[in-house]
Amino acid sequence: MRSQLEGSLAVAKAVALCRPEVISAYPISPQTHIVEALSDLVRTGELAPCEYLMVESEFGAMSAAIGASAAGARAYTATASQGLLYMAEALYNASGLGLPIVMTVANRAIGAPINIWNDHSDAMSQRDCGWIQLYAESNQHAVDLHVQAFRLAEELSLPVMVCMDGFVLTHAIEPVELPTQEQVDAFLPPFDPRQVLDPDDPVTIGAMVGPEAFAEVKYLMHAKQMQALDLIPDISGSFSQAFGRTSSGLVRTYRSADADTIVVALGSVLGTIEEVVDELRGEGERVGAVGITCFRPYPLEEIRAALQGARRVIVLEKAFAVGLGGIVGQNVRLALSGHAVSVYDTVAGLGGRPITRRTLRTLIADVLEERLEPDRLAFLDLDWKLVERELQRVSADPRSGPHAENILRDIGSVAASAHGGAR
Amino acid sequence: MSAEKLKLYQVGTFAVGNRLLDPEQRTVQARMERSNTLTSGHRACRGCGEALGARYALDAAMRATDGRLIAANATGCLEVFSTPYPESSWQLPWLHSLFGNAPAIASGIAAALKVKGRNDVRVIGQGGDGGTLDIGFACLSGMFERNDDVLYVCYDNEAYMNTGVQRSSATPPAARTANTKPLGDEPGNVFGQGKSAPLIAMAHEIPYVATATVADLHDLEDKIERAMEFHGARYVHILVPCPLGWGSEASETIKIARLAQETGLFPVFEAEAGEVVAVSPIRQRVSVEEYLRTQRRFAHLFGDPPRADVIAQLQSRADRNIRRFGLLAEEAA
Numbered sequence: 001m002r003s004q005l006e007g008s009l010a011v012a013k014a015v016a017l018c019r020p021e022v023i024s025a026y027p028i029s030p031q032t033h034i035v036e037a038l039s040d041l042v043r044t045g046e047l048a049p050c051e052y053l054m055v056e057s058e059f060g061a062m063s064a065a066i067g068a069s070a071a072g073a074r075a076y077t078a079t080a081s082q083g084l085l086y087m088a089e090a091l092y093n094a095s096g097l098g099l100p101i102v103m104t105v106a107n108r109a110i111g112a113p114i115n116i117w118n119d120h121s122d123a124m125s126q127r128d129c130g131w132i133q134l135y136a137e138s139n140q141h142a143v144d145l146h147v148q149a150f151r152l153a154e155e156l157s158l159p160v161m162v163c164m165d166g167f168v169l170t171h172a173i174e175p176v177e178l179p180t181q182e183q184v185d186a187f188l189p190p191f192d193p194r195q196v197l198d199p200d201d202p203v204t205i206g207a208m209v210g211p212e213a214f215a216e217v218k219y220l221m222h223a224k225q226m227q228a229l230d231l232i233p234d235i236s237g238s239f240s241q242a243f244g245r246t247s248s249g250l251v252r253t254y255r256s257a258d259a260d261t262i263v264v265a266l267g268s269v270l271g272t273i274e275e276v277v278d279e280l281r282g283e284g285e286r287v288g289a290v291g292i293t294c295f296r297p298y299p300l301e302e303i304r305a306a307l308q309g310a311r312r313v314i315v316l317e318k319a320f321a322v323g324l325g326g327i328v329g330q331n332v333r334l335a336l337s338g339h340a341v342s343v344y345d346t347v348a349g350l351g352g353r354p355i356t357r358r359t360l361r362t363l364i365a366d367v368l369e370e371r372l373e374p375d376r377l378a379f380l381d382l383d384w385k386l387v388e389r390e391l392q393r394v395s396a397d398p399r400s401g402p403h404a405e406n407i408l409r410d411i412g413s414v415a416a417s418a419h420g421g422a423r
Numbered sequence: 424m425s426a427e428k429l430k431l432y433q434v435g436t437f438a439v440g441n442r443l444l445d446p447e448q449r450t451v452q453a454r455m456e457r458s459n460t461l462t463s464g465h466r467a468c469r470g471c472g473e474a475l476g477a478r479y480a481l482d483a484a485m486r487a488t489d490g491r492l493i494a495a496n497a498t499g500c501l502e503v504f505s506t507p508y509p510e511s512s513w514q515l516p517w518l519h520s521l522f523g524n525a526p527a528i529a530s531g532i533a534a535a536l537k538v539k540g541r542n543d544v545r546v547i548g549q550g551g552d553g554g555t556l557d558i559g560f561a562c563l564s565g566m567f568e569r570n571d572d573v574l575y576v577c578y579d580n581e582a583y584m585n586t587g588v589q590r591s592s593a594t595p596p597a598a599r600t601a602n603t604k605p606l607g608d609e610p611g612n613v614f615g616q617g618k619s620a621p622l623i624a625m626a627h628e629i630p631y632v633a634t635a636t637v638a639d640l641h642d643l644e645d646k647i648e649r650a651m652e653f654h655g656a657r658y659v660h661i662l663v664p665c666p667l668g669w670g671s672e673a674s675e676t677i678k679i680a681r682l683a684q685e686t687g688l689f690p691v692f693e694a695e696a697g698e699v700v701a702v703s704p705i706r707q708r709v710s711v712e713e714y715l716r717t718q719r720r721f722a723h724l725f726g727d728p729p730r731a732d733v734i735a736q737l738q739s740r741a742d743r744n745i746r747r748f749g750l751l752a753e754e755a756a
Contacts, residue, residue: 021538022531051534055527056565063524063562067495067531070518073538075531093520197493197516197532199544206496206519207506 002177007139007169008033010176011104014143016047017184018150020076020102021191022068024053024061028083029116030166031106035078058083062090062101069099070205072196074150076101080166081108084122088129091159095130095221097206098194100153100160102146103131107267107318108166109351113404117352118166120266120318124327126161130221132228133296135266136164137248139174144247145293147179148235150188155231156224157194165268167352179243187242225297232294248291250299253306255281256288261312261368264290264303264332269316269348269355276360287364292328303335312342314367316360316380318349325377342374353381386410450640451483458485458514460492465512466504470673472663472680473501473578475637477549480576480661483644485515487651488545493532494518497525497550497559500585501578523558525550526566529573537572545651548575552593553583556620563620567627570655574647577620577658580665588668592617595688596740597733598720600668605723614736621694624658628697631657635691637664638681642703646693662689670719682714687741690748705750711738 005013012034023042025035041047051068055061058079065075079087084105094101105123109115123133134149136142142164149160164170179187195205209217229250236249254274256262263273270291280287290306292299307313313336315329324330326345333343344367349355359381366372386407393400400406451457460481467474485492496502496519505512506519520528529548536544548566550559555577566573582600583589590600590612597611605611624632630653635643643661650657664671664679671679683689684703688711691703712734715721724730745751 022534024531049538049540051538053530053534053569053571055530056561056568059524060527060530060562060565063520063527064531064534066520066524067518067528067533068535069531070528071493071532071535071539073535075535089521090524097520197518199491199493199516202514202516204506204511204513204517206502206517207508207511208503208519209508213508 001180002175004173005139005176005178006033006171006173007142007164008106008171009037010139010143010178011146011164011170012037012041013178014146015076015102015104016041017179017181018076018102018147018188019047019074020050021073022051022053022065022075024055024064024068024075024077026055026058026061026079026083028058028080030108030118030170031078031080031083031104033170034104034106058087059090062087062094065101065103066090066094066097066099069094069101069193070097070195070197072191072193072198074154074191075099076103078104078106080106081110081116081122084126085110088126091126091129091131094159096217098157098221098224100150100157100191102149102153103159103161104146105161105163106166106170107163115351116166118168118318119350119352120163121350123161123163124319127296127327130158130225131296132158132160132225132294134160134162134294135292136162136169137252137268137270137291137293139164139169139172139176141247142169143176143178144239144243144245147184147187148239148247152228152231152235154191155235156228158221158224158228163267168268177245183242187239228294228297229299248293250294251302251306252291252293254289254291256290256306257309258286259288259310260286261314261364262288262290262307262310263314263316263360263364264292264307264328265316266292266295266328267318269318272355272357273316273360276357276364279357279361280364285364285368295328295331298331298334300335303332307332307336307341308339310341312344312367312374314344314346314363316346316348316355316363318347320347320377344372344374344378345376346378346380348380355380451486451644452479452640457482458490460485460514461505462512462514464510466507467500468667468673470666470671470676471500471504472637472665472676473551473580474504475676476578476643476661476663477501479637479640479643480549480647480659481515481547483647484545484547484574484651487648490515491544493536493544493546495520495525495528495532495546495548497554498522498585499551499554501549501551503585522554524562525554525559526573526575527562529575530566530569530571533572546573548573550577551584552577552579552581552620553591556592556618564623564627567624567629567656567658570629572654572656574650574657574659577660578663579660580663580668582665582668584665584668593620595737597724597737599723600720610723610730610733611721621658621660624660625694625697625699627656629656629658630654631693631695632660633658633693634660634662634689636662636680636684636689638677638684639691639703642691649693668720670722671717675717679714679717682709682717685709686711686714687745687750688714688737690744690750692748699748702748702750705745708751711741
């Protein structure tokens, strides 16, 4: 049924259609509407049987999901930002134990400075924790990915993280086609766990493993993730057949087949990028876009195939490795090894800064007209004046105070100067 | 407790030998059909109090639940010595996840069992004092306040033994640990720190809280069985001496646990819904000095110069427990 829904509510309804048996929840913006809606669905009995645990932290939320999954229940939770970091130890545990938990990450920046708005710093920080990572481009995509995520997780016995941009998607009201319960039931069989805690057949799960077998267990995690590269297209094919609409599996291309310049990105910004591609195509530029839906496992071959005709690849990413540069950019370079392609790493949209058509057009023009150098990290829309002013302040005064407060004062967000007022 | 009161003093410790009891009153450990939940072959140290405590507690819990039990275990000695890959000493379904999350893991298991209608299967969470009182405390408090249907058992050996005997919030004052060495003016762990997990558990007003030691097997088993009569969050805190960490003789684990109770340093009691309902009275009161002398972690108190002042401070802690819990108020049984 097609209806106008807030992204969070749409995802909550989609998750409920997947019949999770245990939901653990700890509130953090911008994830809250998802778990609030699920609480409503459990309380009204619309989602039953289901145990909804209001835990004391994200660490507790993931831990309760681990316990529930090991006891044979379909387990779900959702988080964002600091919450994802707070559960980091348990994320590695869930993947190491091979427990098919599904989690929504409502992508949000990581502090300090504290910031509740969207970027990908949270999910990118956990890209190597052994979870499959899927990034939604729209609320419809988020709904569809969640339905597929449970099937993917349970077929592989691996946890799956569905990332959707905080506020940009979670709080946006868009038309969304929700599947029916019958459709989801036909697509997603009941959870048949690979391992389960059961007094009738007692097993030890989570034993200590020394050097004699640790590498083999870890290799199996890797091998299972690599299997996902075959399984995801299969599942997304079955999804299209069952639900009558396509849903990107590993990688989605947009007007990229004959493009000289391709913009690579993850998540909701692809919508804006595609509009700019259309505009530039109208102006005769051979520009295209490639969206990476599945970032872990990394679909190296698919990305290589999607980019191989390009001369310039602009990687637009909402996170970066401090002290190094682009994260997605480095991954894209792996796929382009041996190709004579210029790669431009661009960090954009940090902490919720809007990425507009205008700034994207400027970026692409800067690349086409060689105002940007390849292989050098660029920051879209960075206010260099502000940065330089703070750098000067730091070099002039050994006790110049906190960066964030100084910059906020410079731009007038903080009226009075608390520190260094006489300077 | 329902056990018949007997006055049999042959063993000199007021303990009642199983052979003298009616078969129905004998301990779970004395029964042919005990489940050996933590079975032999594990790699605990000689004289390990935790291995005894876990065996006693889990066998009692298995008997109380007719073998329908799942355990969640925190990282620590118990986890390490019981599951060196590819071996396991556990004869029940057992899950180890992390150091600080055993209570939340147990909550998740309980939720899964509830949703699946498996009312016959019960859940136990367990860990040492570090995993319970320190790193796992938030998850423990969460499990308590939600009143999740979990029995959590803490095996308290008063320090981080698995990592080499570092101080925890259960380490007693003056005790030597690897990071509270007898160096400087105030030797050993400082006074005025630490916490009582059983009292904090009681403050959650959960159905059942009890303390026990490995010295009194009947009492320990009775408390586990009693805990299993309740649904909701339950907490049993068992004192388990550690020969390695305490610097005690492996053969004296039981004796030292008994002395801890008989000095008043470790009050043994049970509470329901936040109220103390029973205490195990001290039957042969002993001075803390007698207890302290059994352990090299307190040896610096008897060195040169001896620290009678510190021993007096420890005695006053024991005296306070005796007053607070009324450990001498009732006539000895």
